[in-house]
Amino acid sequence: MSNVLQLSGVSVVRGTKKLLDGINWQVNEGERWVVLGPNGAGKTTLLSLAAARLHPTSGRVEILDETMGKVDVFELRPRIGLSSAALANQIPEDEKVLNVVVTAAYGVTGRWLEEYERDDERRAFRLLNEWGMGPLLGRMFASLSEGERKRVQIARALMTDPELLLLDEPGAGLDLAGREELVYKLSELAKDDDAPALVLVTHHLEEVPPGFTHVLLLRDGGVVASGPIGSTLTEENLSAAFGLPLDVRANDGRYTAVAKAVTPQDGAAAQSVQTA
Numbered sequence: 001m002s003n004v005l006q007l008s009g010v011s012v013v014r015g016t017k018k019l020l021d022g023i024n025w026q027v028n029e030g031e032r033w034v035v036l037g038p039n040g041a042g043k044t045t046l047l048s049l050a051a052a053r054l055h056p057t058s059g060r061v062e063i064l065d066e067t068m069g070k071v072d073v074f075e076l077r078p079r080i081g082l083s084s085a086a087l088a089n090q091i092p093e094d095e096k097v098l099n100v101v102v103t104a105a106y107g108v109t110g111r112w113l114e115e116y117e118r119d120d121e122r123r124a125f126r127l128l129n130e131w132g133m134g135p136l137l138g139r140m141f142a143s144l145s146e147g148e149r150k151r152v153q154i155a156r157a158l159m160t161d162p163e164l165l166l167l168d169e170p171g172a173g174l175d176l177a178g179r180e181e182l183v184y185k186l187s188e189l190a191k192d193d194d195a196p197a198l199v200l201v202t203h204h205l206e207e208v209p210p211g212f213t214h215v216l217l218l219r220d221g222g223v224v225a226s227g228p229i230g231s232t233l234t235e236e237n238l239s240a241a242f243g244l245p246l247d248v249r250a251n252d253g254r255y256t257a258v259a260k261a262v263t264p265q266d267g268a269a270a271q272s273v274q275t276a
């Protein structure tokens with residue numbers, strides 16, 4: 001299998017609003033994608049489609065060689081790992097960290113009285129350790145810091161050994177050290193040949209981990225640009241996606257973007273236009 005995601009002419013419409021409009025996008029095995037775009041661009045909607053949690057209004061969505069509408073989504077979903085704020089909100093406040101992860105094997109949030117396989121518990125334990133959360137596995141999810149929660153969510157998303165891992169703003173709410181640690185871990189994951197295909201949604205160029213291979217830029221439900229990161233993450237494309245002139249810098253696989261400074265000449269020109 002090489003075709004992880006294939007969206008062809010996909011639109012999502014709610015009332016009179018087009019959340020996504022005629023999206024074409026292909027993700028192949030081994031690729032690591034960053035999805036960038038301003039608030040409301042349609043990133044979370046796109047990820048919900050890719051996670052088999054939303055059907056398109058029109059167009060065709062193929063996930064892991066299955067076509068949405070023709071496949072039992074309950075069989076498909078365990079093959080996809082998802083970390084998102086919406087999913088985190090479903091986790092009961094008193095859920096223990098180990099259970100937050102182990103319940104993913106059963107496609108639920110919230111442990112009831114069911115007995116879990118020892119193998120599942122061992123895997124959850126190993127993943128929590130890998131993400132630095134081993135010492136906290138007995139804690140209640142609600143008592144964790146934002147950064148700790150994010151790491152537990154990623155461990156949960158990896159629990160079913162997915163073929164596709166979708167991360168919606170995993171860096172949101174993290175402090176500088178937390179963000180850098182996350183970027184490092186995601187960069188390690190990106191370079192791991194055994195890791196699933198990755199799609200990471202973010203607003204911030206500083207959160208793009210080295211090793212990510214492709215980028216999709218969204219604005220107003222449409223694709224501004226998509227392709228290999230080196231040739232697509234350009235000042236021109238990013239400025240178009242965010243609707244303001246940006247100064248984009250790349251250094252050792254890391255990126256930064258700031259608004260272009262207005263030069264004194266620009267200011268004078270703007271003033272003369274205003275007073276004319």
Ligand SMILES: Nc1ncnc2c1ncn2[C@@H]1O[C@H](COP(=O)(O)OP(=O)(O)OP(=O)(O)O)[C@@H](O)[C@H]1O
Binds near residue numbers: 041
């Ligand atoms: N059920 C709905 N009905 C109408 N509009 C909706 C609905 N769900 C989402 N939207 C709108 O669709 C647009 C895209 O939403 P989406 O959550 O995909 O954006 P996003 O790119 O993830 O934004 P953010 O960066 O703020 O998370 C937004 O303007 C949102 O208000």
Ligand SMILES: [Mg+2]
Binds near residue numbers: 044
């Ligand atoms: Mg979103």
